[in-house]
Amino acid sequence: MNDRLEKQLAFSLEIDKEKNVFRQTHLSGHGRRENDAEHAWHMAIMAWLLREYANEDVDITKVMLMCLIHDIVEIDAGDTYAYDAENLKTQKAREDAAKERIFSLLPDDQRGELTALFDEFEAYETAEAKFAHAMDNLQPLLLNDSNDGGDWKEHGVTAETICGRHRKTRLGSETLYQVTDRIIRENVRKGNLREK
Amino acid sequence: MNDRLEKQLAFSLEIDKEKNVFRQTHLSGHGRRENDAEHAWHMAIMAWLLREYANEDVDITKVMLMCLIHDIVEIDAGDTYAYDAENLKTQKAREDAAKERIFSLLPDDQRGELTALFDEFEAYETAEAKFAHAMDNLQPLLLNDSNDGGDWKEHGVTAETICGRHRKTRLGSETLYQVTDRIIRENVRKGNLREK
Numbered sequence: 057m058n059d060r061l062e063k064q065l066a067f068s069l070e071i072d073k074e075k076n077v078f079r080q081t082h083l084s085g086h087g088r089r090e091n092d093a094e095h096a097w098h099m100a101i102m103a104w105l106l107r108e109y110a111n112e113d114v115d116i117t118k119v120m121l122m123c124l125i126h127d128i129v130e131i132d133a134g135d136t137y138a139y140d141a142e143n144l145k146t147q148k149a150r151e152d153a154a155k156e157r158i159f160s161l162l163p164d165d166q167r168g169e170l171t172a173l174f175d176e177f178e179a180y181e182t183a184e185a186k187f188a189h190a191m192d193n194l195q196p197l198l199l200n201d202s203n204d205g206g207d208w209k210e211h212g213v214t215a216e217t218i219c220g221r222h223r224k225t226r227l228g229s230e231t232l233y234q235v236t237d238r239i240i241r242e243n244v245r246k247g248n249l250r251e252k
Numbered sequence: 253m254n255d256r257l258e259k260q261l262a263f264s265l266e267i268d269k270e271k272n273v274f275r276q277t278h279l280s281g282h283g284r285r286e287n288d289a290e291h292a293w294h295m296a297i298m299a300w301l302l303r304e305y306a307n308e309d310v311d312i313t314k315v316m317l318m319c320l321i322h323d324i325v326e327i328d329a330g331d332t333y334a335y336d337a338e339n340l341k342t343q344k345a346r347e348d349a350a351k352e353r354i355f356s357l358l359p360d361d362q363r364g365e366l367t368a369l370f371d372e373f374e375a376y377e378t379a380e381a382k383f384a385h386a387m388d389n390l391q392p393l394l395l396n397d398s399n400d401g402g403d404w405k406e407h408g409v410t411a412e413t414i415c416g417r418h419r420k421t422r423l424g425s426e427t428l429y430q431v432t433d434r435i436i437r438e439n440v441r442k443g444n445l446r447e448k
Contacts, residue, residue, distance in 0.1 A: 057431060061305070065431070068298050069394050072280045075290045084268045094271045097293035101320050102264050105362065109257070117313040124297050124316075166301060198265050235253060235261070 060163045067161040073131045080137045080211065081196040086203050090196075092127040092135065099123040099191040106191075109231040112183035122177045122188040125170055129154035138221055139213045180227070190228030193221060194236060201239050205248025214250045215240055256359045263357040269327045276333045276407065277392040282399055286392075288323040288331065295319040295387040302387075305427040308379035318373045318384040321366055325350035334417055335409045376423070386424030389417060390432060397435050401444030410446045411436055 077092040100123040107116050127135075132154035136147045155174060159167045177185050200207045208218070219240065226233035243249040253261075273288040296319040303312050323331075328350035332343045351370060355363045373381050396403045404414070415436065422429035439445040 057434070061427070061431070064301050065394065068294075068301060068391075069280060069398055071297065072294065072395060072398075075279055075286065076283065083271055084265060087272065090271065091290070093290045093293045094287070097289045097296075097320060098264075098268065100293075100296065100316075101267065104317055104320075105260050105264065105358075117316070120296075120313070120316060120320075121300055124293060124300075162301075195264075198261065199268060202265055202268075231257070235257070238253070 063161060063163050064166070067158075067166075070158060070161055071128055071131070074128060077127070077130045077135055079135050079196070080207055081199050082203055082206055084199050084202040086206065090199070092130050095195060096124050096127055099126075099188070099195050102195055103188065103191050106229070106232065107187070109229045110183065110187045110190075111227070111229055112186075114183050114187050118173070118184045119188050119191075122173055122184060123191055125174060126177045126188065126192065128158055128170075129174070131158060137211070139211060139217055180224070183228075186224075186228035188228075190225045190232050193225045194232055197222070197236060197239055201243060204246070205243045208243070208249050212250075214252050215244050216252050218249075259357060259359050260362070263354075263362075266354060266357055267324055267327070270324060273323070273326045273331055275331050275392070277395050277403055278399055280395050280398040282402065286395070288326050291391060292320050292323055295322075295384070295391050298391055299384065299387050302425070302428065303383070305425045306379065306383045306386075307423070307425055308382075310379050310383050314369070314380045315384050315387075318369055318380060319387055321370060322373045322384065322388070324354055325370070327354060333407070335407060335413055376420070379424075382420075382424035384424075386421045386428050389421045390428055393418070393432060393435055397439060400442070401439045404439070404445050408446075410448050411440050412448050414445075 075091050075093040078089045079092060079095060081090045081095070082088065083090055100120045103119045103123050104116060107114060129151040133147070133150035136143045155171060159171050162170065176182055177188055179185060180189060222236045222240065225236050240249065244251055271287050271289045274285045275288060275291060277286045277291070278284065279286055296316040299315045299319050300312060303310060325347040329343070329346035332339045351367060355367050358366065372378055373384055375381060376385060418432045418436065421432050436445065440447055
């Protein structure tokens with residue numbers, strides 16, 4: 057087996073570890089906590105299904121791949137909860153080191169491609185990155201809404217806090233932002249989410 | 253919210269259940285059993301990484317989407333172990349009913365698209381279906397190889413049995429079939445897999 061294929065298979069085996077990185081979100085039906093690989097799978101399918109609602113035309117292959125790989129760095133860096141101010145401070149440094157180690161398992165060209173794609177997602181500037189982020193926000197919102205806001209209750213977050221994050225869904229999709237906004241309001245009305 | 257978007261979101265929530273369908277394969281590092289969503293995520297990334305080894309040119313977006321959705325029917329039908337002769341007999345009927353129920357949650361056009369894609373995968377005829385199946389075979393092989401063949405030992409399968417399935421990897425990728433063949437031989441040599 058040549059060196060190139062050996063590297064590709066080593067990377068393929070390494071990313072299996074992403075299935076052990078658990079998030080704060082719980083599966084629907086008041087299930088267990090979700091892991092990063094499942095979350096990425098869910099986002100990629102949703103991106104394909106909902107692509108008609110992207111504000112701008114998107115290269116859907118790129119969006120799907122972005123969704124699939126955006127959390128690979130968490131194999132080393134761990135999951136940082138979106139509303140955990142303390143851990144958010146060190147997140148970038150931890151994720152940069154992980155990106156260097158994990159993507160370096162690949163042949164140079166693919167290392168370059170996946171690193172660039174990860175950076176593009178993080179930079180939140182292109183149409184693809186904005187739409188992928190919309191999925192990153194909407195997917196756990198759907199689960200949490202289906203569970204009567206259990207994750208919000210557990211962490212004591214308020215509508216005010218989560219609105220800051222979800223407002224950015226608007227950058228990727230005005231239509232899906234309207235859905236988000238409606239879901240958040242309904243959860244406030246039902247008492248699942250404190251306003252402030 | 254319009255009816256179309258409502259259906260798309262209902263389907264998005266429904267497929268969350270795929271994360272509760274567990275397979276016979278164990279995660280690397282002698283981990284827990286893998287679920288269908290994680291398996292599909294892993295296959296889709298591997299398809300992108302290894303696309304250069306497909307025997308024929310493939311539409312990689314189609315392959316990735318095929319990988320992502322190919323097990324959705326198991327939400328109702330359950331996972332059927334590749335070497336479980338009894339359950340394999342009823343697999344098609346169970347999966348057909350599931351396909352009808354689950355994809356019908358979508359708007360008609362998307363229901364048609366995903367049903368056609370699922371059927372194309374099952375039919376094993378197009379270049380995309382053959383390559384997606386190569387991933388469906390190679391991904392658990394990598395995990396099982398990393399675990400000293402634990403899944404084969406548990407089920408008492410032999411090299412002879414699994415070779416039948418893996419020979420079809422050759423239809424999608426001659427190169428990856430060579431890898432498969434080498435991995436199986438090594439596991440026989442190490443005593444992880446009985447020959448007959």
